[in-house]
Amino acid sequence: MIRPDSVAVPPPTRRVDVVDVVHGVAVPDPYRWLEADDDPEVLTWVAAQNARTEEALGALTGRSAWHERLAALIALPSSTGAEMAGDRLFSLERGAGQEQYVLCVRDGASSASTSTSTIASVVASPRVLIDPANRADDAAVSLDWFAPSNDGALVAFGLSEGGDERSVLHVIDVSTGTLLDDRIPDTRYASVAWLPDGRSFRYTRYPPGGDYEAVVYEHQLGTDYSDDPLVWDALPAREAMVEVKVSPDGRRTLVSAFVGWSRGDVHLRDERTGAWTAIHVGISAVTRIRFDGDRMLAVTTLDAPSGRVVAIDPANPTPEQWTTLVAADDWVIESVTPLTDGMIVAGARDGSARLEHRDRDGALIGEIVLPEPMSMTGMDERVGPSAGAGDVVAIQLISFTRPSTLFRWHPGGALEPWDVERPNVDAAYDPNAFVVRRSTYRSADGTEIGMFVMHRADVVPGPTTPCVLTGYGGFAISESPWFRPLYATWCERGGVVAVANLRGGYEHGESWHRAGMRANKQRVFDDFIAAAEHLVAEGVTSPSTLAIYGGSNGGLLVGATMTQRPDVCRAVVCAVPLLDMIRFPQFLIARLWTDEYGDPDVAEEFGWLHAYSPYHHVVDGAAYPATLMLTAEGDSRVHPCHALKMTARLQQASSAQADRPILLRVESRAGHGVGKPASKQAAEGADVLTFLSWQLSPRSTTVA
Numbered sequence: 001m002i003r004p005d006s007v008a009v010p011p012p013t014r015r016v017d018v019v020d021v022v023h024g025v026a027v028p029d030p031y032r033w034l035e036a037d038d039d040p041e042v043l044t045w046v047a048a049q050n051a052r053t054e055e056a057l058g059a060l061t062g063r064s065a066w067h068e069r070l071a072a073l074i075a076l077p078s079s080t081g082a083e084m085a086g087d088r089l090f091s092l093e094r095g096a097g098q099e100q101y102v103l104c105v106r107d108g109a110s111s112a113s114t115s116t117s118t119i120a121s122v123v124a125s126p127r128v129l130i131d132p133a134n135r136a137d138d139a140a141v142s143l144d145w146f147a148p149s150n151d152g153a154l155v156a157f158g159l160s161e162g163g164d165e166r167s168v169l170h171v172i173d174v175s176t177g178t179l180l181d182d183r184i185p186d187t188r189y190a191s192v193a194w195l196p197d198g199r200s201f202r203y204t205r206y207p208p209g210g211d212y213e214a215v216v217y218e219h220q221l222g223t224d225y226s227d228d229p230l231v232w233d234a235l236p237a238r239e240a241m242v243e244v245k246v247s248p249d250g251r252r253t254l255v256s257a258f259v260g261w262s263r264g265d266v267h268l269r270d271e272r273t274g275a276w277t278a279i280h281v282g283i284s285a286v287t288r289i290r291f292d293g294d295r296m297l298a299v300t301t302l303d304a305p306s307g308r309v310v311a312i313d314p315a316n317p318t319p320e321q322w323t324t325l326v327a328a329d330d331w332v333i334e335s336v337t338p339l340t341d342g343m344i345v346a347g348a349r350d351g352s353a354r355l356e357h358r359d360r361d362g363a364l365i366g367e368i369v370l371p372e373p374m375s376m377t378g379m380d381e382r383v384g385p386s387a388g389a390g391d392v393v394a395i396q397l398i399s400f401t402r403p404s405t406l407f408r409w410h411p412g413g414a415l416e417p418w419d420v421e422r423p424n425v426d427a428a429y430d431p432n433a434f435v436v437r438r439s440t441y442r443s444a445d446g447t448e449i450g451m452f453v454m455h456r457a458d459v460v461p462g463p464t465t466p467c468v469l470t471g472y473g474g475f476a477i478s479e480s481p482w483f484r485p486l487y488a489t490w491c492e493r494g495g496v497v498a499v500a501n502l503r504g505g506y507e508h509g510e511s512w513h514r515a516g517m518r519a520n521k522q523r524v525f526d527d528f529i530a531a532a533e534h535l536v537a538e539g540v541t542s543p544s545t546l547a548i549y550g551g552s553n554g555g556l557l558v559g560a561t562m563t564q565r566p567d568v569c570r571a572v573v574c575a576v577p578l579l580d581m582i583r584f585p586q587f588l589i590a591r592l593w594t595d596e597y598g599d600p601d602v603a604e605e606f607g608w609l610h611a612y613s614p615y616h617h618v619v620d621g622a623a624y625p626a627t628l629m630l631t632a633e634g635d636s637r638v639h640p641c642h643a644l645k646m647t648a649r650l651q652q653a654s655s656a657q658a659d660r661p662i663l664l665r666v667e668s669r670a671g672h673g674v675g676k677p678a679s680k681q682a683a684e685g686a687d688v689l690t691f692l693s694w695q696l697s698p699r700s701t702t703v704a
Contacts, residue, residue: 007056008658010651011048014041020582023603025610027582031648035587035641037633042644049647049664053628056663057690066489066693067686073429073485074678074685078403079419082378082394084109086152088174089394091378091406092143093126099139099677103130103146103157105174109392126419129172132159133677142675147192147201148174150248154221156192156201162634163671165189169203171221184225186210188636193246193253202231202253204242211589211636212238216255231255236265236281239592247291252314254289254296260595261476262286262301262510262517268317279317286510292338297325299336306509307333309345309362325362332509337379339391339411344368346376350438351450351480351507353397357411368415370397373436375480377404394418399481400454401431401488433457434491436481441534443503444526447515450501451531452481453540455491466495466696467541469532469569473502473524474553475596476513486685490692496540500531502557518598519608525560532561532568544570545696549688551575551630552638552672559614559646566624570660571695573688575630576672579642581613582606587639615642618649626660626695628688632670640666660695 018032036042057063077095084090089109092101104126130146133139144167146157153174158167169184169192186206194201200220205228207213215233219225232244232255240257247254253269264286266279280287285302289312296312302319306328313321326333331349342365345356353376355368378396391410398404408418436454443449455461468490472479479499487497501507504516504524516524532548535541546569550558555577562572578584578593582600585591598605610616618624627650631643647664654662665687670676676684 007052007661007663010657010662011045011052013045013648013651015652022582022600022610023606025606027610027616029580029583029645030652031645034644034648035583035639037640037644046644046664046666050666053663053665053687056661057687057694060690060694062693063686063690066689067682069492070485070489070685070689071678071682073488074682076403076429076485077419078483079406080377080396080404081146082380082396082406083146083148084152084380084392084394085148085150088148088152090129090146090148090152090155091126091394091396092146094678098131099133099679100131100142100675102128102132103143103155105129105152109394129155129174129177130157135159136161138669139677139679140669140675144188144675145190145192147190147194149194149198149201150196151198153198154180154194156194156203158187158190160188160675162669163632163673163675164634164636165671165674166636180221182219182221182225184219189214189241191243191245193244195246196248196250202244202246204244212591214240214242216242216244232267232269232276234267239589239594240265241592245289245291252291254291256288258286260592262514262595264288268314270314277317279312280319283319288335290336290338292343297336297338297343298322299333301510304328305511306331307347309333309336309343326356326358328509332506334506335379337393339393342411344379344393346379348375348478348480348507351452351478351501353480355395365411368395368409370415372399372402373438373481374399375478375482398483399431400436400452400483401434403483429488434488441530443523443530445523447503447523447527449503449527449531450507451534452479452499452501453496454487454499455496456494459494459496461496461540463536463539463542464545465541466545466547466692467498467535468495468547468549468692469498469500469528469535470549470554471500471502471528471531471557472550472554473500473504473516473527473557475504476506476510478506480507485681486688489685490689493693495692498531498535498540500528502527502531517596518605521597521608522612524557525564525612528557528561529565529568532565543568547571547573547625547692547696549573549575551577553578555579555638555642556581556614560612560617562625562627563614563617563619564612566622569625571692572625572627573630573691574627574643574646576632576635576638577629577642577646578638579613579646580615581609582616584642587641588636590638615646615649618646618653620653621655622653623656624650624654624660624662625656626691627662628691629662629664630667630684630688631665632667632672634669634671637672663691 015030018029020027075096081092089106093104094101132141132143135141144158148155167187169187171180192203204214216231217228243256245254258264265281287300289298309326310322333347335346337344352373357365374397406418600606629643631640650662
């Protein structure tokens with residue numbers, strides 16, 4: 001192990017006497033001043049922390065080799081976000097030499113429905129429509145979302161800079177590549193629904209500079225957006241996230257307003273009369289609806305925690321009139337895609353994707369067999385007679401060992417790669433060199449939790465094997481098979497990666513989510529601690545060679561774990577985290593998350609939060625694991641102050657910093673992670689791998 005003596009002692013940090021009394025409880029906040037991220041004193045402190053981290057990691061052998069290999073894996077071709085419109089297939093692609101995902105179009109997609117040779121000749125070479133990286137010298141402009149018109153002639157898309165995700169809407173002519181003059185700001189997370197005329201659309205927009213109260217407007221191309229008429233603003237809460245859809249014939253508009261991750265209010269407007277119908281409002285369920293000719297199809301959690309597919313009559317759309325077509329049995333239903341004469345029902349079993357082809361009434365025709373345990377990153381269909389031999393469905397799939405890849409499928413056919421001339425791996429990377437197994441373990445309360453474990457096939461894990469344990473456990477997000485170049489690089493060098501399917505996610509449906517949210521959040525931390533103990537008990541690793549890694553809500557996960565059980569691991573990587581759970585709603589968009597965590601302004605919910613808030617549970621003199629804290633100046637989701645304050649508190653408190661330093665890395669011109677250029681990803685990832693190999697001292701992962 002190499003440890004420069006100059007980084008043994010962290011930079012001095014001013015401590016202030018700030019104590020809030022919240023619901024009668026004294027809550028110290030000695031580093032409140034670090035919330036002012038644009039204050040010169042804070043900037044000077046951050047610069048000193050960054051310099052210390054760079055000095056520590058730069059002195060270690062192997063960082064350049066980690067960087068080189070990681071950059072090569074990041075450059076593997078990847079495809080996501082498929083959308084078919086008219087005769088065109090749109091998708092986001094990134095490969096060697098591309099800093100950002102670019103928007104590509106494949107012309108003549110619907111004619112590729114009959115044979116593999118046709119696919120190769122028609123759509124094997126996608127045309128780059130938008131490369132956002134060209135708009136900044138440091139490639140820090142990203143394409144946040146896109147929405148093609150129904151005929152595929154135009155595409156609306158959002159660009160943001162420096163990772164802040166506060167999109168500006170643009171429109172491009174697909175045939176000519178010409179940008180139209182339309183520019184609409186404040187379109188973060190925009191939902192766009194084109195009208196049949198192809199010259200107007202309905203969309204969501206925030207108030208100027210705002211993070212809440214997005215409502216629906218209608219825009220006519222070539223007009224001033226400030227004059228756009230309001231379509232819908234009946235928000236159930238100012239924090240609601242809003243989606244809008246328009247039926248292909250323009251007769252109906254559907255608006256869904258999501259309050260947290262367990263409730264969605266749904267409204268339908270008949271455009272002939274202008275009358276709105278509340279499909280369901282104020283119900284603790286999520287229903288996602290798609291238009292399907294003379295009916296609507298939906299996946300709902302209403303009376304079905306694992307999801308069910310229902311048919312809805314637009315003339316009688318309330319839940320009492322729904323017809324259940326598919327009920328979940330031993331899997332979780334997540335989406336339905338209408339076909340000309342049937343549907344694809346998608347979901348997951350034991351954390352991996354499952355796709356079923358069913359007829360119009362929901363009867364099973366057959367399962368769409370996947371090549372290995374995978375997750376779906378995108379799916380869209382071409383419906384109608386111009387599709388030739390039938391519906392052509394674009395499906396993008398990813399696994400632990402393979403980047404997201406574009407496949408095609410049509411009824412009666414087998415799933416096959418669409419880009420037959422663009423292999424998804426290079427000769428130097430072998431996805432078959434790894435093994436991935438899934439097992440279960442028991443949490444503190446006896447609940448059975450799933451876990452994926454990945455390593456090189458010739459590695460036999462043991463007590464000296466360096467292992468990285470990760471998880472998420474929140475917001476109804478499953479930890480499913482997903483290619484992460486950092487993990488693949490780690491495993492290539494002999495390490496192990498374990499992914500725990502914690503409560504709070506969606507591996508077993510909404511009941512699994514609710515079991516780990518709000519008052520139940522401690523269960524998530526218990527599940528994660530039990531995962532670490534299970535890996536040690538099974539002889540996969542040991543506490544001295546185990547690291548835990550989490551980002552965002554996963555950063556809260558590892559922050560709570562290290563403060564509750566600092567003995568469970570040697571090292572922690574905590575990325576863009578929430579850590580001050582008493583003040584979190586005061587920053588950026590964080591009031592969106594009070595439904596998930598609780599609201600500290602409510603006495604009972606404050607009690608839940610204060611019981612585990614990591615920043616408030618750091619104990620002076622405790623021996624904390626070595627920690628690499630990651631955040632970014634432009635993060636517009638989770639304020640960087642969480643990472644700054646926690647770093648200061650740990651540096652002041654930990655008694656083990658001679659061997660286990662607390663380091664902070666603050667990225668400039670970057671945000672929560674979305675839209676980070678490939679070169680910045682490689683640099684950050686190399687620092688993470690260098691830190692892990694330093695702290696876990698793995699002979700098997702030493703890079704010369």
